[in-house]
Amino acid sequence: MSDHLERDNATQTLGAFGFAFVIFLWGYYRFLAGPNLDGIPRAGKGPGWFGLNLVEAKRDFLKNGPKIINEGYKKVGRIHSWLSKRY
DSSP, rough: HHHSSSSHHHHHHHHHHHHHHHHHHHHHIIIIIOOOOOSSOSOOOOOOGTTTTHHHHHHHHHHHHHHHHHHHHHHHHHHHHHHHHHH
């Protein structure tokens, strides 16, 4: 009976590698993968490194939201007009 209760080392190792692989995939898709938004200009205050100024940026957006949105549209319009002249 004790033979059935012992774990096989191969199964335990495979399970550990499988768990590590799942954690790796979750971390990649959670933190690294995403759409490339480098071509879209930013408007308003940024949240800063690691989101340390996120609350301040949210308060600024609540206070100046329409102005920030219009600023973003103006930036996109300048880029679009520059590209249309160039090409």
